[in-house]
Amino acid sequence: QKEVEQNSGPLSVPEGAIASLNCTYSDRVSQSFFWYRQYSGKSPELIMSIYSNGDKEDGRFTAQLNKASQYVSLLIRDSQPSDSATYLCAVTLTGGTSYGKLTFGQGTILTVHP
Amino acid sequence: DAGVIQSPRHEVTEMGQEVTLRCKPISGHNSLFWYRQTMMRGLELLIYFNNNVPIDDSGMPEDRFSAKMPNASFSTLKIQPSEPRDSAVYFCASRHGALPYEQYFGPGTRLTVT
Numbered sequence: 001q002k003e004v005e006q007n008s009g010p011l012s013v014p015e016g017a018i019a020s021l022n023c024t025y026s027d028r029v030s031q032s033f034f035w036y037r038q039y040s041g042k043s044p045e046l047i048m049s050i051y052s053n054g055d056k057e058d059g060r061f062t063a064q065l066n067k068a069s070q071y072v073s074l075l076i077r078d079s080q081p082s083d084s085a086t087y088l089c090a091v092t093l094t095g096g097t098s099y100g101k102l103t104f105g106q107g108t109i110l111t112v113h114p
Numbered sequence: 115d116a117g118v119i120q121s122p123r124h125e126v127t128e129m130g131q132e133v134t135l136r137c138k139p140i141s142g143h144n145s146l147f148w149y150r151q152t153m154m155r156g157l158e159l160l161i162y163f164n165n166n167v168p169i170d171d172s173g174m175p176e177d178r179f180s181a182k183m184p185n186a187s188f189s190t191l192k193i194q195p196s197e198p199r200d201s202a203v204y205f206c207a208s209r210h211g212a213l214p215y216e217q218y219f220g221p222g223t224r225l226t227v228t
Binding site: 031032034036042043044045046049050051088090092100101102103104106107 | 145147156157159162164169170205209213214215216217218219220221222
């Protein structure tokens with residue numbers, strides 16, 4: 001089992017819709033969770049971080065964390081064509097030499113069509 | 115504020131040559147990470163440093179790869195000798211040492227080994 005799993009997609013949504021991106025992780029003691037956006041040919045850009053159960057909102061983005069279910073999601077409201085990118089879920093593992101390391105999922109490709 | 119700075123942005127070299135990639139982390143950050151990204155393998159952590167000390171180099175592919183961090187504002191990743199399979203985008207990232215451990219990526223170095 002991979003440590004961090006995402007649906008590879010591609011996920012296609014119409015402009016103005018809600019895009020929902022999902023991520024599961026295997027390490028129960030993971031501390032912090034991140035969503036990065038990566039445009040083609042660019043570096044990953046941090047868009048959300050969350051470490052407490054529940055929802056965290058920032059503009060059109062909402063991150064949701066459920067540690068009991070080992071699940072983290074990202075909702076993008078009012079999706080725009082400029083949101084079209086690969087979205088990477090990342091998790092910090094704890095313990096031993098893994099402390100503070102980020103483990104990334106394979107990414108979900110999102111396409112927002114006009 | 116300046117972000118993570120990497121140089122060169124592009125590097126084309128011939129097999130067998132030495133390649134040195136450079137990184138300047140964000141001022142005040144005490145952890146630095148080197149990643150490699152390819153289509154096949156995604157984003158892989160190669161090595162990371164805390165307070166200039168290498169903590170985990172388990173991701174370094176083989177002895178041809180080495181990394182140093184002589185001070186808090188500079189790190190290098192060296193490949194000697196380079197091989198075509200080393201062709202990838204190499205990212206440097208940094209973070210400070212407090213929750214939620216948000217990492218910020220540099221623009222990357224696109225390495226092509228012919």
